[in-house]
Amino acid sequence: MHTSNTNTKTNLQAAIDADRGVGNRITLGDCLKDKPSKSVWHCTLDGEDVILKYYSGLGAFSQVEEESFLVRNIADILGSDTPARGPKLLLSRPDLGFYCLEKCPGISGDALLIPDEDPLPFLVPRAALWLGVLVKKTSKTNMITSNYWRDVMSAQTHFELVNDTAQQLYDAILQKALIHLQGAAGLVTKSVIHGDFHLGNLLISQDYIYGIDFQAKNIGIVVRDVAHFLIKTNAKCQTAGTIFGFDESVIAPFRSILPEGELDRLLPVFLGVELLNSFKNDRRWTPRTVQRRNDLAERYITC
Template sequence: MAVQARLAEARATEPALEEACIEEVLRIVPGKRAVLAGLWQERPAIFRIVEPTEIEWQAREWREVSRIWPHMQGVRYRVAEPLAYLPEVGIMVVERVPGTPLLEHLWSAPAESRAALMPRAAAWLRRYTDVTEAWRATNPAGWLARAERAAAAQPFARLRGIEADILMQLQRLAAMLDGAEWRIAICHGDFHPNNLVLDGERLTGIDLGASSRMPVTKDIARFLAHMGRRGMLPSGQRYLGVDAQGIEAFVDTFALTEMERTRTLPFFLGIEALIRVENRQMKNGRIRHAQEMYAALRDDLAALTA
C-alpha cells in the first residue's frame, strides 16, 4: 500500500510516468527501497523507488550505470541499460534483463559444464574494470579493522574459533602487504554470481549501487567466496576455501601478479569470509558450508609462506 501511494504521488508530479506500466513487486526493503517490474515506453523495465534517505545512494548508482554503459553494451558482456532517472520522485528505471542469474544457472546445469562459466564471469569483470585500473599503495589496515569488527559479531561458536584463526593469518598477510602496491579500479562492488544474468552467450551485470574504487582482488574474492560459502564448487576442487579453477580463471584473465595471487587475493578471501556475518535465521546447511569453507581457507592461508 505504501508503494502504491508513492507511485500515485509520483505519477501526479512526474509526467514521464503517465505511460509507465507497473506489473509486479519484486522486492521491498522497508524504509529504503522497492524494486518493481513493468514496462517503460513499452520496454521491459525495472523501477527502483527509494525513500528520501536513499536519494544519494540512488544518484550514485545512476552516475555509475551511465558511466559504464557506453563501455559495456556488447554482445557478450554488458550492463543493464539505463532508461530514465527521475530524482524529484526518487525513481530510477533500467532495462529488465532477460535470462537466469548465474548462480541459479550453475545449480541447475550439469556438473561437468559448470567450470566453463568461470572464465566468462572473469572476463565480464575484466571488461568492467579495465578502463579505470591503476596501481596504488596498499592500505590493508582499514580492511583488517572492518573484518575484526565483523568477526566480533559472529553468533555461532563453531565459526568463531575458525574466524579467529583466519584473522590471525590476515594480520600476517597485512604485514606482508605493508609498503607494497595493489591494483585498484572502479569495481562492481557487489560482484556475486546472482548479479550476473546469463542469456545464451551474454552476461549482463545488474545492481551497481555498491560500485566504487577498490582493489580489483576484492571484487574477485566477493564472487568466489559467495559461491564457496554456499557449497558451489564448479570444478569440485577447493583452494583457499573456494573453487580452485575459479581462482585460476581470474588469475589468467587478469594476468594476476605473484603478489596478487599469493598475497592480495588470499587476503581479500579472508576479508570476505569475516565481513559477511552469518545469522541465526540461516539454514543449517548454509552454516555447514560456511564452516567447511572457512576451515579450508584457514588451513591454506596458514600454508602461505613469507
C-alpha cells in the first residue's frame, strides 16, 4: 500500500473509531481506488462486507450528501423487479466525509473488454438493458428549445489543444455537429440518467447489472448518455462502422429504449458534442486511446 493510502486509512479509521455513532462498527480493508481527494475502500460494516467511498478537503460534505442521494434514488427507482439494479445505500456520514453502500455482485464491464477487439456480444445489450429500465421508469417526452442547442454548442468553445492537428480535427467535428444539428428538431426523451454511463460503471453478472458511480443530479437527455457510452467504449475496443462511425451492433441495442427514430435523429449531434468534450482528456489519456478517439472522429466527419 502506498504511503498516502496508509495515511488516509489510518486517519479515517481513527476518525471512525472516535465517533459515537459508527465507532466499532466499521473496519477499513483494502483500498480499491485512490485519488487526491477521493478514495474507495473495501470495509466491514457490522460484520458485513461493503464498499466505503471517502472524500476529503473542501466540498467533501456536499459531495457525500449529493452522491448519497443519487445512490438512494437510483436504487429506489430501479427496485428489484428486473435485472437492472443500483447498490443500496447503507450509511451516510457527510460530517466524516464518507458513505457506505452494498458490495454488488459482478465484474466491471471494462474488465470484460478485450483491447482492439469487438465487444463481447452480450456486453452492449446488457448496458442498454440497464439504461432502458431507468428510462422506462422515469422518462418523459418534450421539446427542447433552441436556447438549449445554442447553450450546448456554445459550450464547445476553443481551448488550448495539444497541437495543430488536434485543433483541425476539433474544428472539423464542430462543423459536422452543427450540420447534424439542422436535423435534430423534434420530441426528445428525458429521464433520470447515469451521467457517466460506460461499461466501467456497470457491474455485470449472469443475473444482474448494477450501475455505480452516478453523476447526474437531474433528469437529462437519454441520447447524450448513449453518446457518452459509445465514445467511452470506442476508447477501449473495436467499434468501427458506417453508422455515424460505429458498427451497427453497438448502436442497435439502444434503439429499442427510445421512440422510433429518436436515436438516429439525435445521436449524430451528441456524438459530436461528446467527441469535442473528449479533447479535454488528451493530456491524461494514453497515446493509444487518443488515437482511437481520433480514428473515430475521422469516421464521424466523413460519415
